[in-house]
Amino acid sequence: MLARSSTAALAGIEAYPVQVEVDLAPGLPALVIVGLADAAVQESRERVRSALRNSGLRLPLSRVIVSLAPADRRKQGPSFDLPIALALACASGQLEPARLEGIWCCGELGLDGQLRPIRGALSIALAAQRAGARALLVPQANGPEARLISGLEVRPVSSLCEALEALQPDYTPSPLQPSSDTPQPTPIPVDLQEIQGQAHGRRALEIAAAGGHHLLLVGPPGCGKTLLAQSLAGLLPPLSPPEQLEITQLYSVAGELEQLGGLIRTRPFRSPHHSCSSAALLGGGSCPRPGELALAHRGVLFLDELGEFRRDVLNQLRQPLEQGTLRLSRAKQQLHYPCCISLVAATNPCPCGWYGDPEHDCSCTTSERQRYWGRLSGPLLDRIDLQVVMQRVPAQVLRQGYSASSARRPPESTACASQRIQQARLRMKQRNPGAGSNHRLSARDLRDTGAFSQDTLALWEQVMAARALSARSGQRLLSVARTIADLNGDDQVGPQAVAEALTYRSFTA
Numbered sequence: 116m117l118a119r120s121s122t123a124a125l126a127g128i129e130a131y132p133v134q135v136e137v138d139l140a141p142g143l144p145a146l147v148i149v150g151l152a153d154a155a156v157q158e159s160r161e162r163v164r165s166a167l168r169n170s171g172l173r174l175p176l177s178r179v180i181v182s183l184a185p186a187d188r189r190k191q192g193p194s195f196d197l198p199i200a201l202a203l204a205c206a207s208g209q210l211e212p213a214r215l216e217g218i219w220c221c222g223e224l225g226l227d228g229q230l231r232p233i234r235g236a237l238s239i240a241l242a243a244q245r246a247g248a249r250a251l252l253v254p255q256a257n258g259p260e261a262r263l264i265s266g267l268e269v270r271p272v273s274s275l276c277e278a279l280e281a282l283q284p285d286y287t288p289s290p291l292q293p294s295s296d297t298p299q300p301t302p303i304p305v306d307l308q309e310i311q312g313q314a315h316g317r318r319a320l321e322i323a324a325a326g327g328h329h330l331l332l333v334g335p336p337g338c339g340k341t342l343l344a345q346s347l348a349g350l351l352p353p354l355s356p357p358e359q360l361e362i363t364q365l366y367s368v369a370g371e372l373e374q375l376g377g378l379i380r381t382r383p384f385r386s387p388h389h390s391c392s393s394a395a396l397l398g399g400g401s402c403p404r405p406g407e408l409a410l411a412h413r414g415v416l417f418l419d420e421l422g423e424f425r426r427d428v429l430n431q432l433r434q435p436l437e438q439g440t441l442r443l444s445r446a447k448q449q450l451h452y453p454c455c456i457s458l459v460a461a462t463n464p465c466p467c468g469w470y471g472d473p474e475h476d477c478s479c480t481t482s483e484r485q486r487y488w489g490r491l492s493g494p495l496l497d498r499i500d501l502q503v504v505m506q507r508v509p510a511q512v513l514r515q516g517y518s519a520s521s522a523r524r525p526p527e528s529t530a531c532a533s534q535r536i537q538q539a540r541l542r543m544k545q546r547n548p549g550a551g552s553n554h555r556l557s558a559r560d561l562r563d564t565g566a567f568s569q570d571t572l573a574l575w576e577q578v579m580a581a582r583a584l585s586a587r588s589g590q591r592l593l594s595v596a597r598t599i600a601d602l603n604g605d606d607q608v609g610p611q612a613v614a615e616a617l618t619y620r621s622f623t624a
């Protein structure tokens with residue numbers, strides 16, 4: 116007897132429909148799974164067998180063949196347990212086939228028949244809704260995320276027995292739990308009002324937020340690099356509902372949503388440690404999942420102590436930073452994770468940290484400093500449009516921050532700066548609706564819509580020649596100048612904008 120159930124498998128952050136077919140054939144009792152199933156899916160045999168037995172269901176005394184279709188795409192992970200168990204119950208006459216019609220299901224089974232949460236339930240719910248599923252059975256813990264998809268009936272269940280009950284005609288799904296305000300992946304971004312001094316760094320941060328440019332902060336320990344980085348997410352415009360859903364999907368696929376709860380509404384801020392592996396930063400592994408880069412999608416990736424990161428790991432960042440998509444090749448499949456991020460990298464100016472500081476002596480030799488800078492991947496630096504050298508804030512300026520006197524003028528707040536940034540972004544959008552931000556403008560976009568005056572281009576040409584800049588660096592310079600003009604509310608880019616842009620290119624040729 117043949118029975119079928121519907122589920123989905125993950126590929127990147129999307130899920131595609133998978134049909135589970137179970138056939139009982141004459142022969143010695145055995146359970147065989149076919150259809151490009153990986154090790155975790157193969158282990159499903161043992162889990163399903165025990166779960167059925169411990170849930171009071173019979174195991175058929177025949178040869179059981181389980182097929183996962185389409186057979187040419189690799190299936191990973193334990194989420195097929197529930198659809199296999201239900202199709203098996205159906206094939207052995209313990210569940211009416213009509214009960215599974217139009218129903219999708221997913222979930223990992225424990226040996227006792229309890230259901231464990233899976234990764235990517237949100238993407239599976241989306242696939243079920245698109246396919247016109249009547250309802251979706253998910254493990255209890257995945258219920259809140261699956262219910263983010265409107266137009267799909269979600270039935271959260273905690274065990275195989277409950278799943279069988281949820282398939283009965285008289286079943287009514289439990290009402291939606293009022294979603295409490297869930298923790299978000301980021302602490303609230305630091306407000307610019309909390310940062311004393313650092314005018315140059317603040318301006319660079321504003322340009323980065325407006326134009327989507329990447330930023331490098333160079334300065335001695337304690338000068339406030341981390342605080343500046345932490346304030347960037349707050350300067351970016353609020354996320355649109357489709358962006359919120361996309362980010363939530365990434366966290367669901369990474370298995371990080373359970374701790375966070377429902378919809379992610381704030382821009383992520385990720386700061387991986389410099390000792391992190393290539394898999395942790397970029398994602399992948401035998402059961403592929405997004406890494407820190409993709410988890411920072413539409414938010415900020417902060418790489419503190421850039422020089423301490425492994426060079427080969429940094430080199431792997433170059434292409435995804437350029438394209439906004441991370442492509443991974445894993446056994447027989449190509450995976451894509453979106454990663455449109457704002458990169459903020461920070462580093463000390465030298466190994467001891469004090470080079471250029473007016474009050475401390477640098478104890479490094481010239482060759483030590485050169486080696487240190489050599490470690491910072493040249494090609495990655497070339498992709499960072501804004502490079503800022505910071506000094507420690509003088510005590511006199513810091514003092515003002517603690518002064519209760521009414522004469523104290525607090526630094527400008529994030530809310531104030533955000534208004535300028537929104538205005539600048541609006542100008543960009545009107546000029547280049549497709550590009551998203553000035554950082555993404557091609558050479559052709561810059562030529563056709565950049566509005567550079569002849570004076571500006573003459574100055575730019577001089578700078579290019581005097582500093583022997585590469586064509587790429589020259590283009591980056593123009594795109595930053597365009598953002599500066601947008602922040603200043605200028606239609607045309609004047610020479611001053613190029614001159615200012617040049618102050619943010621200290622390290623690349």
Ligand SMILES: [Zn+2]
Binds near residue numbers: 465467468479
């Ligand atoms: Zn030093």
